[in-house]
Amino acid sequence: MCVSSYDTTVISDLVFPNNGNNMSLSYLNSIKIKLVSTRSGYLLAIIAAILTGMVHSLPKQLFSFSQTSPTELSPLMFVAIVYLVNGIFFTPIKKDATPVSKLGRRNLLFILAIALAEVSGLVAYFFGLKQSTAVNGSILTNGEIIFAVLISLTIFKDRLLKKEVFPFAAIITGIIIIPIGYDLVQSHLSITDIIQGNLLILLSGVFCATDIILCRYVTGIIDPKRITQLTSFAGAAFVIAAMVGFNVPFQMDLRQLPSVILLGLFGTGFATFLFLAALKIIGTTRTVLLYSTNFIFGIIFATSFLGETLTITNIISIALASIGIYLLRNKLGTIEEIIKTVPKTYKRGSYKSLCGTCQHNSCCTSFTAPLLFPGDITKLKAINKYDEEHVKEIKIRGKTVQTVKKMNNSECVFWNSTDKKCSIYKNRPFDCMIFPFDIFTINGKYFWVVYSCNPNSDWKWSESQLQMFENSEEFKEVAANIESYHGHIDVDRSIKNDKIEYTIIREVNLNGMMYDHGKEQI
Numbered sequence: 001m002c003v004s005s006y007d008t009t010v011i012s013d014l015v016f017p018n019n020g021n022n023m024s025l026s027y028l029n030s031i032k033i034k035l036v037s038t039r040s041g042y043l044l045a046i047i048a049a050i051l052t053g054m055v056h057s058l059p060k061q062l063f064s065f066s067q068t069s070p071t072e073l074s075p076l077m078f079v080a081i082v083y084l085v086n087g088i089f090f091t092p093i094k095k096d097a098t099p100v101s102k103l104g105r106r107n108l109l110f111i112l113a114i115a116l117a118e119v120s121g122l123v124a125y126f127f128g129l130k131q132s133t134a135v136n137g138s139i140l141t142n143g144e145i146i147f148a149v150l151i152s153l154t155i156f157k158d159r160l161l162k163k164e165v166f167p168f169a170a171i172i173t174g175i176i177i178i179p180i181g182y183d184l185v186q187s188h189l190s191i192t193d194i195i196q197g198n199l200l201i202l203l204s205g206v207f208c209a210t211d212i213i214l215c216r217y218v219t220g221i222i223d224p225k226r227i228t229q230l231t232s233f234a235g236a237a238f239v240i241a242a243m244v245g246f247n248v249p250f251q252m253d254l255r256q257l258p259s260v261i262l263l264g265l266f267g268t269g270f271a272t273f274l275f276l277a278a279l280k281i282i283g284t285t286r287t288v289l290l291y292s293t294n295f296i297f298g299i300i301f302a303t304s305f306l307g308e309t310l311t312i313t314n315i316i317s318i319a320l321a322s323i324g325i326y327l328l329r330n331k332l333g334t335i336e337e338i339i340k341t342v343p344k345t346y347k348r349g350s351y352k353s354l355c356g357t358c359q360h361n362s363c364c365t366s367f368t369a370p371l372l373f374p375g376d377i378t379k380l381k382a383i384n385k386y387d388e389e390h391v392k393e394i395k396i397r398g399k400t401v402q403t404v405k406k407m408n409n410s411e412c413v414f415w416n417s418t419d420k421k422c423s424i425y426k427n428r429p430f431d432c433m434i435f436p437f438d439i440f441t442i443n444g445k446y447f448w449v450v451y452s453c454n455p456n457s458d459w460k461w462s463e464s465q466l467q468m469f470e471n472s473e474e475f476k477e478v479a480a481n482i483e484s485y486h487g488h489i490d491v492d493r494s495i496k497n498d499k500i501e502y503t504i505i506r507e508v509n510l511n512g513m514m515y516d517h518g519k520e521q522i
Contacts, residue, residue: 055267
């Protein structure tokens with residue numbers, strides 16, 4: 001399950017207590033924490049981009065003869081060492097991860113497939129980098145974005161909106177057409193080593209996009225540290241087997257070893273860790289947007305440390321790709337949200353342990369219909385799903401409310417039973433977004449509850465998530481219509497299902513609003 005920290009978009013989005021100028025010190029401190037968290041998230045994403053840019057360019061000098069290093073390092077040898085180093089590094093810090101024996105055959109097969117895709121991508125990239133320039137390599141590496149979008153469009157039946165066609169075309173032009181087209185013209189349309197190198201780098205993008213898609217099936221189920229450790233060792237095994245099979249000599253200048261270890265550890269291991277950390281703090285779209293600048297840093301490293309020349313053509317490519325990525329940031333964010341879910345773990349409870357004790361199938365198939373608030377209705381209207389086929393009216397305590405329709409078998413009308421996913425995930429109602437949390441009225445007061453409870457958790461770890469809900473714009477509508485929620489005692493059976501176990505966490509913070517029933521101020 002994908003978990004975010006506080007929603008730190010802008011200060012004006014916060015819901016301030018309605019007590020005049022005397023805001024509590026604790027509330028002001030919470031705002032400061034949000035600001036600090038946001039800044040740190042931006043910083044982590046930028047550092048991850050810098051480290052990734054470093055590994056996209058600097059290894060080139062290791063793949064050729066020089067006076068200081070007469071031994072030419074094979075890209076296969078480089079990748080094997082990188083993966084071994086990362087596997088060893090993540091071994092001692094995965095102590096709380098699920099034992100390999102309990103991962104299951106299916107998950108292990110996915111991990112092997114991820115490792116094969118990852119290692120194929122890196123090998124193709126570094127062989128391409130050996131033949132091409134580091135500047136071209138840094139630009140072409142964003143081909144991963146193009147192929148990820150194409151896979152999303154073909155396999156997951158996603159679609160580009162009209163406003164997204166131009167930015168996607170700009171990315172293709174900047175990343176593929178201009179760099180390769182320019183080199184073809186320069187070589188008089190003959191396939192030179194540099195053209196072959198460019199094509200290999202593009203091929204690496206296909207493997208990386210495949211790796212991203214495969215990751216969606218295990219992240220959130222298996223701890224990321226465990227995934228990193230196992231894919232690293234499996235990737236190293238694949239490369240070593242390839243070296244044996246193709247009679248590639250296991251040789252390198254030992255003076256190159258520190259550079260290889262540092263590039264591998266920081267450029268892949270730490271870069272991935274910082275990317276995931278930023279994802280938790282500032283969200284998917286902003287993290288992806290900042291991280292996508294890695295190709296710019298790769299170019300900076302190529303010109304500063306490798307002495308390569310930055311041409312006008314390169315600048316045009318960078319400009320087009322940057323504009324396209326910025327304009328397409330929401331599409332990229334959506335793809336990344338689907339394929340890189342990051343579970344938030346805590347010492348005494350987590351979403352991972354919550355899902356591990358889950359006794360139901362899905363909130364889309366086992367629960368009754370979610371409530372619709374004005375903002376939800378606006379989102380459904382935007383995708384032409386607000387009609388009698390998808391929405392119905394019911395009464396709760398004499399008040400008419402609207403809900404999403406459920407089919408006869410209790411499945412939500414928007415549930416795609418073939419792909420096992422929500423067909424309107426980006427536009428799902430707020431009542432769906434907060435699942436597995438819910439609001440119950442008990443003895444006239446409103447309480448946060450969580451379904452399928454983990455009896456071993458003290459639930460303190462969920463506080464940041466509850467505060468995020470309460471500080472969101474959508475929650476203002478919930479607070480205005482809070483009487484639509486119900487309790488375990490006076491349950492409206494057409495709305496909620498009380499057969500699933502739940503745990504009461506704490507009272508809902510309505511920021512000074514009055515209860516309709518008890519008229520007690522929170």
